[in-house]
Amino acid sequence: MKASLQRPEIKLESLKEDIKEFFKISGWEKKLQNAVYSELSVFPLPSHPAAPPEHLKEPLVYMRKAQGSWEKRILKSLNSMCTELSIPLARKRPVGEQKELLNKWNEMGTDEPDLSLFRPVYAPKDFLEVLINLRNPNYENGDSLSFRTHLGLIQVPLKVKDIPELKECFVELGLNIGQLGIDDSTQVPPELFENEHVRIGQKVLAEQDSAAAQQYIRQGSPTALRAELWALILNISSQPEDVLYYEQLKTNVIQHDLLVDSLIYKD
Template sequence: MDEIREGSIHHTALKFTEDIKQMKIYNNLYKTVQKLTCSPDVKNDDMKNTLEQAMKKHGLETEIRNIVFHLIRNSIKSEVKFSMQTNDPLNYLRRAGIQWERRVRKSLNTMCSELKTTLQGQLRKEQEKEELSNKWTELSNFQVDLSNYRPVYAPKDLLEVLVSLKGPAGANKDDGCSNDDVIPRWEFSHIALPVRNLQELRTVFSEILRNEMTLNDWSATCERILSTRHAPLCQQILKKGLTPILLRGKIWSIVLGSELEDHHNEYWEELKVNVLNTDSIVDKLVFKDVQLTATNDDQYFVFEDVIYQVMLCFSRDSEIADMIKTDWLNTSKLKQYETPQNNIVPFHGICMFAAPFCYLYDSPIALYYTFRAFYVRYCHRLTTINTHNQGIVSLCLLFEKLLQTHEPSLWSHFRELQIQPIRVVFKWLMRAFSGHLHPQELLILWDLILGYDSLEILSLLAIIILSFRKESLMQVSTIEQIEAVLADLSSIKVLPLVQLALSRD
């Protein structure tokens, strides 16, 4: 058994070594080790031990540990490998994912045809290029005619597809609904995805309920941990939801592996040049989305110019397509339709995933890479139909089960009104509450997402908000009135509500 274990560790180490060699930071890493090897700290008669000590002294050991930490996290896939075997109960869900991706790509390509343009875009005229360059830091003053442009899709479009999903034949025979024409079927209960119950969530998020230190002690502890730059320890900081505001940006960048390196600055300039040189339909969609969302938001309109920069470069970033790997993206049904360089079809509200990062970073470059890492790890699962245990389908199913189990009177109230409760909270889930919570409360929520590496906290918060406003919800009878009750979340305090949700019987 020990030989098998050692062999497995050896092969894993070899794989990670090869992965690191393919990374952009490898050359600098290798040169640094070479310099250390030639330094007085390393002795020829005991090179192994003295080199290890020198690496610790100069912080190189921590850097390598963080690289391995991120490689391990990114190599773990919870999603079952794509299969079209007839006995797989999730095949219909995977097919729905392919159909959805095909639909949004087709819509974007159709828009290109209607506007007589190509998705790759065309070279900008010198005058326009110069104007765009001059206004790069104040893009809100760059005039763009957006009258013929519309969002490719919105959260409600994805929701309509999700609630219309049909599972395998007979999946709903025992759902307790005898008259589907009168009472709507709760559309996620038949999906064979495993989700946690409240007791299991209480175990997962147990650190939230433990606040032994005073805030002053905790702040000092966070500073000490941050000084180590050790990613797993920094991730632990975030689990309490008490992250010091001034430290949050640095902690997030370490946890997400997005600390700035020289190659980051160089690649940002490449993306910027691409934007300046090429006029793409995606640029118009970016401007349209920012104007429809962030510009009209009291908390984010001041960051309009930075959001433009970040989202325009985001649309040109072909590295994202390599980072977000799903088993079904290479199917022939999808290849017939082109996509933007980042392989992401922009949708209504996509810029709101980037907007909160404006509160963390002064530099648009630092902001960009942490936002990109957050999007790749979490946000893309909220906008695609997938079988991942952190995907939007799983979160909807978790929400329904928690509501039915722990708020039966609210559940019954929705059933009597023939209103599907997911319709009330879906926009919160798909945007991870961005644009709905006050920014400082949203950042606490995203602290918890990063700390526990889990999006399940979104469903938990959605449930407790409904519980918190239960009395008002029980007194209204239309979906418009329900939405009015839940329209303003500015007074919501994330941590106390989540603690309340986890401590309930």
């Protein structure tokens, strides 16, 4: 590094600007911007440094208790079904079964295994009952009936946007703004909206700007550009390490048979 700084073409007074220019020319400026934007989108809100992970996931105590109770109920149902059907929660597939699964890997979406013996882990009405019984202990109004108690079955107070806030949040759904799926119908000539929207989408992809892509897609995504747009928004790229990770996941699926996979497949 010291030797590099002594080279005549490198000037310390312009080093910062030179690095910025290099990032811009090499394309790394956009990559860094997209990475930062992606992290900010999923970055958790500031919390107490001593808070345990379960508190970060769900800060409300009464919610955590309800979640814990529900998870125990689901686990009990799973174990009960395993006992009834004499199947394990997980097992390693025999070599022959692994080879068969590997040969039809690309046909798994069309394959329909017999899952008739598997029953739902819970009934929708059971889950609804849990939600109905949720009560915030800091928000009790006593047993007396009030207007609030007749607003719905679920009485958990949640912060929701009012009408003006919703209008501001979803301004792209306004009648005066074009929306793909509506303004590209057969009755509307494509040159009025669709062609221009596709052209802008291609320009957004050329710029490789995640923030711009997310804003653009709020007016709908053209089918031909959808995969590239979502990859840009989520900052996903098919790098060698991504391909390797996929192959590792694929190997795990081929080697191990999980009961949960069958339940998801049936769902």
